Amino acid sequence: MVRHFVSAIMGHWVSLMGVIIAVTCLLMIGLLIGLQMTGFEGGAYLGILTFMLLPMGFAFGLLLIPIGAWLKRKQHAKAMAQHGPEGPPLPIIDLNNDRTRGIVLSSIVVGLLSFVLLAGATYKGVHEMETVAFCGTVCHTVMEPEHTAFLRSAHSKLTCADCHIGAGADWFVKSKISGSWQMVSVAFNLYPTPIATPVHSLRPARDTCEQCHWPTKHVGDKLKVETRFADDEANSMTKTVLLMKVGGQQGVTSTGIHWHTDRGVKVRYLSDMKRENIYDIETTTPDGKVKLFKTDAKPEGPVEWRTMDCVDCHNRPAHVFKPASKEINSAMEDGRIDRTLPFIKREGMRVVTEGKYASKEEARVGIAKEIDGFYKAKYAELATTKATEIKAAAAALGDIYSWNxxxxxxxxxxxxxxxxxxxxxxxxxxxCHDKKHKAEDGTRVSGGCKTCHSVLADDEPDPEILATLKP
Ligand code: HEC
Ligand code: HEC
Ligand code: HEC
Ligand code: HEC
Ligand code: HEC
Incomplete structure (x- = not known):
């Protein structure tokens, strides 16, 4: 039995090559996985070698075995006809024979070449799969919200993989596995709508964000000016000015908003699976002191501990879906919407938040009709003198709708x-900063308005502070 099997496999040089290739690849895969399990990080290329090229080699080797066996059978049948039932002796590969040598050498060359070609093609394929175009548009409808928001973000020049995969073999493989499932779910319409936020499967910020942003960078205070327009006929404009205490590490101390993720500081928290309700909070400071803050609120449903990182605050670094009022305020501020159009803020809010449209195209048409209708009914003269501005405002509102x-x-x-x-x-x-999280010594997680920023002006038409800063 075993002898038959072995002789079937070994009987022909093609099978023998197959066995050698397959076994070598398998051993290499084992060795590399072993290496990575001991903590060696070789980058995505090692992942490609371990999980794509070597398996391909292995498959190639396996494929050769039956081909060899089949060739052998053919030989055998021929030999039976010539020599009777005992069959022929094993074939002799005589490398002194020019013809045999030619065949062997050219098979090796052809084999290697096709291997390299195949590998190159696969690598290119994999690379292709990580481009923004692939991630954002292949499953167009599914990824459209994230892709649209991404293109408008400060990160629009990154690739999706920079944050969703990062470097290293293990996450590369994980992403390919979950990616395959995503392909299936798209093909069979199994994906959830809306797509759930990857709270649990997102790679820790240390391996993604912190590859480009040093967590120890000291940002210090950051001035923030926000322009708002009111609901009245004049769309009255006000400014809110905040001095954000972003802080960060400076020397050995760290302060301010970025304190949570500075070196030596660790903040862990217990929350529901969506991280919306936070119960216990544990802080570890550089001096090694651990402090636990608790609330009276009792969790309903499952909870889990998580270590705070960048994404607990910056959860929308690339996919920023803004509230409608912010979108319209900034469009009015930079002139995409003419702020002299009476009630344009109120009407804009109404059409983008209350209108029900089945698609973007329908929304653009509907929004334009509503805005046009409003001015024709209430401001007939303006509707003709400012027809261009009204049209532009409607188009900008259509954009705002279709981005969000x-x-x-x-x-x-x-x-x-x-x-x-x-x-x-x-x-x-x-x-967390709701003044309800309390430690045993009676202290609470701070919640005063000055903890995080100074409000230098709150909704003022003409803040003094801005006149001082920009005389
Ligand atoms: C700057 C980093 C970054 C980039 C670049 C990025 N993402 Fe994200 N993505 C995130 C973060 C962070 C989350 C939300 C995680 C959370 O809230 O816990 C997220 C969430 C998602 C979600 C889940 C739905 C949601 O909105 O919460 C999808 C789908 C997604 N991203 C797709 C993409 C696609 C497609 C691209 C490329 C076009 C991309 N991402 C590029 C950081 C990024
Ligand atoms: C591949 C490099 C890279 C990675 C990874 C990356 N960023 Fe950025 N980030 C940038 C660049 C480049 C900018 C733009 C800087 C500019 O506009 O001056 C930026 C800008 C920012 C800004 C300021 C702009 C804004 O939107 O307010 C924040 C905040 C930020 N990144 C947070 C993050 C977070 C959080 C992550 C991880 C989820 C992350 N980044 C991952 C390169 C990166
Ligand atoms: C506790 C919440 C919190 C955490 C954690 C946090 N940030 Fe921030 N970060 C902020 C706030 C708030 C701002 C100010 C935002 C603004 O401009 O209004 C900010 C600003 C920034 C900026 C813009 C700085 C500038 O010069 O304008 C970058 C970049 C940034 N954060 C990156 C990160 C990275 C990377 C991490 C993780 C190491 C991180 N942040 C962790 C809250 C946080
Ligand atoms: C998971 C809980 C949690 C979240 C979310 C959180 N913080 Fe904190 N924060 C803490 C704890 C705990 C402390 C330490 C106790 C304290 O100083 O009140 C702290 C301290 C701070 C401090 C004082 C740091 C110092 O010592 O100088 C600032 C400023 C701050 N947080 C700002 C923010 C801002 C802004 C956000 C949102 C963008 C935020 N935090 C989100 C838990 C949190
Ligand atoms: C734990 C930190 C923290 C505390 C406490 C806090 N804020 Fe804020 N506040 C922020 C952050 C972060 C922002 C967002 C800045 C941005 O848009 O980037 C903000 C934004 C604002 C804004 C501008 C809102 C907008 O939409 O532009 C106002 C006004 C404001 N805060 C007032 C207050 C007042 C009043 C209190 C006290 C009752 C308070 N804040 C307490 C962190 C805090």
Missing amino acids: VFPKMKVTWGTYTNHLGHADDSPGCLR
């Missing part, structure tokens, strides 16, 4: 909230 609302993916205003601050739709920082 994706009916097919059930993504609408407020679906993905931003934790970088405190807003109506998301408590953000106040998940």
Whole structure:
């Protein structure tokens, strides 16, 4: 039995080559996986070698075995006809024979060449799969919200893989496995709408964000000016001026908002699976002191511990879906929407948040019709003298809608909230800084308005501070 099997495999030089190739590849794979398990990080190339090229070589080797066996059978049948039932002796590969040598050498060359070609093609394929175009548009409808927001973000020149995969073999493989599942789920319409936020599967910021942003960089105070327009006929403009205490590490001490992720500081917290409600918070400071803050709130449902990193505040670094009012304020500020159009803020808010449209195209048409209709009914003269401005405003509102609302993916205003601050739709920082988290010594997680910023002007038409700064 075993002898038969072995002789079937070994019987022909093609099978024998197959066995040698397959076994070598297998041993190499084992060796490299072993190496990586002991902590050796070789980068994505090692991953490609371990998980793509060597397996391909292995498959190639395996393929050769049956081919050899088949060739042998053919030989055998021929020999049976010539020599009777005992069959022929094993074939002799005589390398002194010019013909045989030619065949052997050229097979090796051809084999190697096709291996290199195949490998190159696969590598290129894999590389292709990590481009923004592939990630963002191949599964167009599914990734459209994230892709659209990404293109408008400060990170629009990155690739999706920079944050979602990062460097190293293990995450590369993980991404390919989950990517394959994503392909299947897209093909069979199994994906959830909206796509859930990858709270658990996202790679820790240390391996992604911190590859480009040094966590020890001291940002210090950062001035922030926010322009708002009101609901009245004149769209009254006000300014809010904040001095954000971003801080960071300076020498051996670290202060301010970036304190949470500075070296030597560790903040862990217990929360629900969506990280919206935060219960216990544990801090470890550089002096080694550990402190636990607790709340009276009791969790309903499953909870888990997580170590705070950049993404706990910057959860929308690339996919920023802004509230409608912020979008319209900035469009009015930079002139995409003419702020002299009466009630344009109020009407703009109404059409983008209350209108129900089945698609972007329908929304653009509907929004333009509503805005045009409003001015024709209420400001007939203006509707003709400012026809161009009204048209431009409607187009800008159409853009704003199509950047933030994706009916097919059930993504609408407020679906993905931003934790970088405190807003109506998301408590953000106040998940912890609500003065309700208390330690045994009686201290609480700070919550005063001056902890994080000085409010230099709050909704003022003409703040003095700006006149001082920009005389
Ligand atoms: C600057 C880093 C960064 C880049 C670049 C990036 N993402 Fe994200 N992505 C994130 C973070 C952070 C989250 C949310 C994680 C959280 O809230 O825990 C996320 C979430 C997502 C989600 C889940 C749905 C959601 O909005 O929460 C999808 C889908 C997604 N990204 C796709 C993409 C695609 C496609 C690209 C490339 C076009 C891309 N990402 C580029 C950081 C990034
Ligand atoms: C491949 C490099 C790279 C990675 C990875 C990266 N960033 Fe950035 N980040 C940049 C660049 C480049 C800019 C733009 C700087 C500029 O505009 O001056 C930027 C800008 C920013 C800004 C300021 C702009 C804004 O939107 O307010 C923040 C905040 C930020 N990144 C956070 C993050 C976070 C959080 C992550 C991880 C989820 C991350 N970055 C990952 C390169 C990177
Ligand atoms: C506790 C919440 C929090 C954490 C954690 C946090 N940030 Fe920030 N970060 C902020 C806030 C708030 C700002 C100011 C935002 C603004 O401009 O209004 C900011 C600003 C920034 C900026 C812009 C700085 C500038 O010069 O304008 C960058 C870049 C940045 N953070 C990167 C990171 C990175 C990388 C990490 C992880 C190592 C991180 N942040 C962790 C809250 C946080
Ligand atoms: C997971 C809980 C948690 C979240 C979320 C959180 N913080 Fe904190 N923060 C803490 C704890 C705990 C401390 C330490 C106790 C204290 O100083 O109040 C702290 C301290 C601070 C400090 C004082 C640092 C110092 O010592 O100089 C600032 C400023 C701050 N946080 C700002 C923010 C801002 C801004 C956000 C949102 C963008 C935020 N935090 C989100 C838990 C959190
Ligand atoms: C734990 C830190 C923290 C505390 C405490 C805090 N804020 Fe803020 N606040 C922020 C951050 C972060 C932002 C967002 C800045 C940005 O948009 O980048 C913000 C934004 C604001 C804004 C501008 C809002 C907008 O949409 O532009 C105002 C006004 C404001 N805070 C007022 C207050 C007042 C009043 C208090 C006290 C009741 C307070 N904040 C407490 C961190 C804090």
